[in-house]
Amino acid sequence: MAISIEQLATDARDLATNLGIKQFDLYGSSVDETSVKVRDGEPEQVKASQRSGVTVRVWNQDGRVGITSTTDIDRAGLELALRTASEASAFGATDNVPDFSPEATQPIEGNTSDMAPPAPINTLITALADAEKRLLEAHPAITSVPYNGLAQSDTERFYLNSEGALRHEARSIASMYLYAKTEQEGRKPRSGGAFRMARSFDSLDLEGCLQETTDKTLSHLNYDKIQSGKYPVVFSPEAFLSLLGAFSNLFNAQSILDKQSLSTPDSLGQTLAASILSLADDEHHPGNIGASWFDGEGTPTRRIPLITDGQLSNFLHSAGTAKRLGAQPTGHANMGAKVTVSPGYWHVFSNQPGDLRLADAEQVILVDDVTALHAGVNSLEGSFSLPFDGWMVKRGDRVSIESATIAGDIRDLLKSIVCVEPEAEVLPGGTCPRIWVAELSITGD
């Protein structure tokens, strides 16, 4: 169901006037998505969905805010949503009431529409089935590719408010994942996978995804137990970004104001990490395939330095948190009855990159991926204890670790970084080099 943003804006204004609503805003999206999975060369499941939804916020005469989300975006559905939001506003917060972003009407420079024609579904199926076939042929131990998928989507996002703000962006995304499993007599099953994302199916790095899955899976065939103890650790870009994401409340102004963060308003300028680490949230980094031009309040997105040479330099803000903490909105707000803040695209780098090399290391643990973050991370206490995939690396020789967890405290970890490698890897969630940490607890055998 295609959405006319102009028609939506007209309907919203008319309905609000009829309902006596003077101040409102509206954020929504429309997604047209297709995905395929294969098994044994045949399509296992093909999914297509067209879904739309909007969230409306209404300010009542007392300045309280009510909100409602709906998938019914015709005139009747919009009217019901406005009515319900109006009803909910009677119970809205009286302190720190959100307001429109002062930047919601600022012009955005750039092309906010980046659409690509979708590939035919048969093309997706054929490409995925071919990848599965080549994975199975890559090594006799690879017996199945139980998890795989190829998807493409067109997404439109929009924001408008009763003071004339009107934002719209449209973007196409394609993605692929492969996850292979091995079986060998007398050996435990091993697995490995890879993920790729691009602006369209045509520009998707299918070969890279296939090669990485093959290499990773086979690299785990030669595995061994590891003795529990403390080891020097090297985090892959993916693993380090996963940890950063799990502890993003360090930078989240709303979490800080809610006392749900390891940081406080006074933490700015304090040492958070080793001086060789710098970090920015950079929505417009060239590696960010899914970049957005504005957040849920219509604020334009931008680059925000978060850690500069080890020191905490900024927080991520909504319009409301920026006002309370005397800062500028940063374009990280999600619309809601309570506006929340979330990170965009991480950029990890160093102004003094190190020269440590895996090929020279006597003995380090290379953590490729940490898993089960929802269970093993306590973001309020700073602790983590996570299963991981990785290898014991001795002078360049890698042996896969059979099963182990890595544990520590994020604040200690950040301060014990001893090397940020110069070469960064571009991933869907961020750009990051390998990160070396002096020592962490590993639980194995």
Next chain:
Amino acid sequence: MAPTLLLSRDVPELRYLPTVDRFDESWRSPLSTLLGWGRAAGADFVEFFLERSNYINCLAEDDAITSIAPRLATGAGVRVFRGQADCYVSTNDLTFAGLRSALEKALAILGLSLPGPNAYIPEVNLEPLRDYVATKGKDAWLGQCSSMKEMGEVLLAANGALAKQGSHVQSRRSSYFRDWQEVLVAASDGVFAHDIRLTQSVGSSLLCADGANRSSIGQRAGDASNPQFLRDWDYETFASGIAESAGKMLYADYVESGNYPVVMANAFGGVIFHEACGHLLETTQVERKTTPFWDKKGEKIAHENLTAWDEGLSDNAFGTLDMDDEGMPVQRTLLIENGILKNFISDRAGFVKTGHPRTGSGRRQGYTFAAASRMRNTYIAPGQFSIEDLFGSIDRGIYCKRMGGGSVGPTGQFNFGVDEAYLIENGQLTKPLKGATLIGEAVEIMQKISMSSNDLALSPGFCGSVSGSVYVTVGQPHIKVDAITVGGR
């Protein structure tokens, strides 16, 4: 009404106007027509899932209501099977034209062509509407639930209780949600069923801090089908338990990693079985052979003291349903009896692809997901031992009193966070421990659950998997695991 003998060319001209504010008999003709059209195109099976939902959540932080957020949604999904391949298309458009368009898209994806203009569309004889709404008086549920005002009052009172009973309190949160969902399922095998689900959950959490020491403890309660749930919630007792745990964990030492015998508490302790075994008994895993148990039906896969169930029938339990999302009445499914694998958890696709009979377990988060085999209320049956027997059998081990979340990987490796743990020394609980994660492999751990006490209790949970997030119950009595790897510092 559709003509008695319908031609394909007539379908685009039909103008059905079923009831818009509820799913009832008026949907029979349009859905029957579309199902017949799909079958005439060559589909082996066609199913429509229609959904309307009315959701609201409310959040109280410290002494203020900071969020009340209603969400309204309508949509439908059509699933088409051709051989073992299936296609799922979802849409927000519940008009006849919108549903027809979704069906056409699904047929085209599977390479099926619409029947020629002069082809007769065979009638699909849907069963008399199996209406759980009418027979169980569910129409009134939504109106009987707590108002926004009541939600706010109860949550603020709960936060007040946390303030009164906690020490070194840094922040207090209580939240509630009500998820009202109306569904209609119509399928080319004749299924035509209507239901309303009412799921509610309320929870509190407490963050305490004293210098560098921090502890955070949370707990949730949940219910399916009781509109009075929030009014009946005993938040004082809830707050007391949370405050006591947070106080004990504030100064807890980190657990020393290693291999220990553990006793896991009842109720939410059952998350271990849910993750380590339950997921591996779903036919979505069996069909991919990503479970070590895929060919073990009738064989011993667990300790002989272990019996386990998955069912959708317990009164008001979080995973209780009258019918699953494929219109099948739910069942009580014996999974493991005295260590022997008896049954898998199966949905329609699971039956088609593995041959294991359906168990009323086809579930989905909503209309944007195709149903898949999912757990409902899953628990280990009570055993013959007392809790004292379990502790008394351990010289040095760990008592996992309050579990966090967990997950299981594609090779059967699982992990669980432990929010509240204690060291067991010579059968006695000695000091609190934090930072523990339990790690293991399903095949091995199931053989090590050697003792179960007689105090089975259930607890609500949220399970995320291939068909989205669904409400489930986990449960168990206190159990002893002879040895498990504990990740710590």
